[in-house]
Amino acid sequence: MGKIADGSLPRPPTVMGRGRGARVPGPQPHHRLPPALLASHEWQDACRSRDFARIFRLVKLKAGIYPSRIAALCGMTPSRVGEIMTGRRALAHIDVIERVADGLRIPGAMLGLAHRPWEIPSSDHVRERAPRREPEPAPTPAPSGPAPSDNLEDLLALADGRVTRSTLTALHSSVEDYWRRDDQHGGASLRPAIVGHLTYVIQMMRTAHDTLQRDLQSLAAELARLAGWAYFDARQYSTARIYFAQALGLSHEQNDRLFMANVLSCMSLQATYEGNAVDAIALACKAQDTARAAGDQPLVMSMLHMREAFAHATLGDSSSCHQAIDRSRDAYELARGREDEAPSWVRYFDETKLIVDTGIAYARLGEAPRAEPLITEALRRQAAGRQRGRALHAYWLATAQFQQGKLDAACLSATLALDLTAAIDSPRVAGHLQEFRRRLAPYARETPVIRFEQRMREALC
Template sequence: MTGHEPPTALPPALLERPDVRAALAAHDFGTVFHVARAEAGISYSTIAAATGIKPDRVGTLARGHGKVTTFEKIVRIVDVLRIPGRLVGLARRPWEPIPERLEDSGRRDFLKASAGAGLAVGLPDLSRPPTGGRVGSDLPEQLRQRTARLRRLDDVLGGGDTYRTYLGEYQSTRMLLRRGSYTQETGRNLLSVLAEQAQQAGWAAFDGGMHAEARGLYEASHKAAADAGDDELAGNALAFLAYQGLRGDRQARQDAAQTAARSCATAGPSAAPGVRALLYERLAWAHAVAGHAEETERALDAARAALAEVDGTPQPHWAAWVDETELQIMAGRCWTELRRPLRAVPVLESALARYDDSHARDKALYLSWLADSYLTAGEVEQAAMVTGRALTLSSGVASVRPRERLAPVLARLGEHQALPAVADVLEQARA
């Protein structure tokens, strides 16, 4: 808590109660509203005015009828009632205290705890120069390797878990640039590292539902990469901005497709093949969401051609995760968005059979597109089975994206709740 709480803030003691915790975990905000009035004296009209929900709707929810499913409304309720993000599966909210700089001991504690989940990151201890000290020419490469190793956390953890760690790395390097002493070349290399760290932190913020923070970090990354003369990272920053822009309305999606095209042009034809493959597959996705079928096909072809050029030589580690399986999944996602289930289902089924369940967040997301395509094809029971697998995988992952992606799929399944398979998965979702 910040110490300057609004009159609608729930008392910390209430947030510790098991019944309130269970309600928050289930996104049962009606129960939370009822408790807020009965136990904290916060009237329904006060909650309504602060959250933008109609007063009669607040009362209806408090009586146990209906649920809040809109992501923006959930975030508004959380912020108004000052509910810590972790209690509802969100990243730390902007009003929750965040250390200006995470010390190495804090990062080690985090990573030590993460090791219990099977992580073996093996980070080196870097001795950063004191404030105003001379920065050695080898430090940027050491930081780059550290960033690469930290990236592995994203394979198994959601943005709600990784954001503070990634942000701390970015803030430390930014402080080093501001207060350290270094040659022009070392400064340029540090700026490149900073751009990469900003993208990493921005992605975690996006994954944790902190979209304003994500945009700010992506924009900071683009500036740092441009100042460093790193066209590949500058292009990737634009690709991230495009990806985020696809959440908007029709015009925003059209603009995002143009930004994605700029990302490819910024990196240029001389970029590493892995980088071009990554940017072209993101361009394909932007075109698919914008409804451009022909442009989607061309971008996928360009991504495949670039990937075919990868000959075993080292690629930038932030693009090295793109392989045949990932590209196949992206193709399936694109055809799902374009309502082409006969093309989407076979490639998604094939690729996801090779995709390990340890990447729980990503596999849950990818399964949501498979379920979507099965529904479009009229295979309702199969869609329900796949949705159940996605729900199981996404349980406990600190990422808002699986829940966002599965919400419309579950809504469509609700039209067939008389089918036993559908009733089972809807019950699973409620639980």
């Protein structure tokens, strides 16, 4: 069988103390630094330590940008650049460091800065059209009172209408159970119960004692994020955005920056699914800046860098995607042995998840030979109970195999994903499989495709 064919920079501030007649050049057209330089350990070490003498020397040696050009790009005088390169002068002021980052196009994260405005592409850079969206069903209305879900009636009887610590404990237990069931069986069928719990918690916030208000608000933020995620899994994207926005607002009121970053990461992933790669990058970058302001959380940063990688891959930006993957791996190495310090909501992002997400990013880029072994290894490691995750990963394995012309293997992997969907309620997974089915149309007479079509009719039709 044959193979399948398958910005302008801000004006630099006036520099004082240069002597009469000294003139700072204005902003000049910039050059992107070579990806190999940005990826090198020597460069990354120099950036981490803000050793601008080494940075400027590397720029000269590896990028061919000489001191006079560095000065023009960064709004400095050539003599100052020379003093920095010889170690006679250091850079300490944040505005000057930001000017260097902008002039040389050094990603902000490398220098411990917020993402620079030029790192987020404008909408005219999108090269692919957004996928066709299917009509979105009407959202499930929120019940006027508590949702009839596990243990809620016992909870109400126990609390006797009052908010107590035991009430909060029981509700937190319900949230944990929802996440477990979402992971095993998908989130679509959980929406009414989650929204009911959210409505109930918001009602309790109006009458609860002041000492419990903050805990209730945190719980409401988590339930709103969970509701947004459930609607996202159901492919009801506009409703998902409403709940994500509610979660973001609730966590913002508490100044809970890490949880805000968590919500933004969910919104970034949804934007990636909708084909809005530019929005997805902006949301991922904002999530990273928000988490960075909250302190040292390498596991959170590892997950957020991977969200950014997905978005760059969707945009087709191979260099930026690879750099984001490298940052994710570096942050994960820093997190080893410190998992207990991370928020509970990010501990799912373990080594297996890092491996499979790296493979998916490569598959999104079309780098199938690199993607296939990573996704295969992650599926081998993954716990059997995580049905939805395994189904998604089997789909991406099929995609990577299909990109390489391995039709038999791709159909077998897609069939595994189909078999796993029998125990889950996730329109997101079903949508992936329908998409894969459409890709097979030119090969409809091939035996493995015929078998897959028959199995799909049995499973989904």
